[in-house]
Amino acid sequence: MRSVRPLSIFPQGHFLGRTETRWSAGGFALARMVPTVPEHEVHEHTHAEAHFVVLLRGEYLSSAEGAPALAREPLVVYNPPGTLHRDRFRGDSAGGEFMTVTLGMDTLRDYAQAVALPDRPRAFAAHEGLAWRRLAGLATTKSDSEGLLTESLCAELLDAASEPLRDRREHLPPWLWRVRECLHDDCGSELSLGELAAVAGVHAVHLTRSFRRHFGCTPGDYLRRCRLAKAAALLTTSREALVDVAARCGYFDQAHFARSFQAAFGRTPRAYRHAVADA
Known part of the structure; x- marks a missing residue:
């Protein structure tokens, strides 16, 4: 009988990579990371917390709604709590880089009053000038005085992710x-x-x-x-x-x-x- 591989469950802030920089502001935990797990070693797993993955460099395979067959930077993926997937960097992951923005449940609940985040994994284009680029830059310049800036940019990121639903909302009763x-x-x-x-x-x-x-x-x-x-x-x-x-x-x-x-x-x-x- 074929054995079934145990499902990996990742707690808050855990991703398949080496952390280059980690910081937090308000209810957001951020990290700039380098992937370390080759494609063939990535198995299906689930994340306990809602989070964004921002592809900064490399080729990425994602099952999120709206993701291309093979994604290249820039790309942003939003994963709600409990997301089950096998998203991964292509090949041996060499040369890749990504950023993560994780939301605690209290933060997710607070922002749910203002933005309509997707209920399932969704990818959207990270156009030039959006908050993700400035957030990535803060990984090397961050300081205690930039907490408000980080929170503000994270709020913009949530708003960008909810835009398709927000536009739809304007036409709904x-x-x-x-x-x-x-x-x-x-x-x-x-x-x-x-x-x-x-x-x-x-x-x-x-x-x-x-x-x-x-x-x-x-x-x-x-x-x-x-x-x-x-x-x-x-x-x-x-x-x-x-x-x-x-x-x-x-x-x-x-x-x-x-x-x-x-x-x-x-x-x-x-x-x-x-x-x-x-x-």
Whole structure:
């Protein structure tokens, strides 16, 4: 029987490379890095925290939505919490360079009030003059007095990543975004389609039809994603009992939580927590 390679789970700030410079500002952790793992040695893995990968030099293979078959600099990839992928530098990774910007869950929650970040990995063009270039430059010139500048540029990066959704938002009725925000903010609650329709002020059929058309999934699918992302974050950042994590994330019992989590992440919540702690 063919053996199954254990899934690698990367905690906050862990990436496949050598860190050249690392710094932080507010709720953002940044690093400028050189890849050290050859393409054939990179296996499927998941990241516990939301983050950006900015390709500064080299050739990069990414499964993110919008990424070309073979990416060359400049490119920015946003990965939400719990992203499962095998993104990697092509070949032996020699000559590559990248920057990472990692968001803690509190930071992600704070900025969710102002920007609509994608719910799945997405790549977008890093045009000349965007915040990523100035952030990369700060890796060599940073000082304690530049904390506000770093935070401001990170906020611009989030805004750039949310631009396609923001443009779409301008053409959507406000009720659809109220429903989406309700699912995000109250993912630990038992929500019914009738309650969401009441929040929206539209019929349930119209709600589900519009939600799928604009967000590519049903409200139930989106709620499941939110619950899993919240659970992964709690398992990474807290020592709460598993039964309490399950309850906070809206699962009616621990067994249901374990089945759903393992289906999404390839291992049980307990094994996931241990893997993150040992990473």
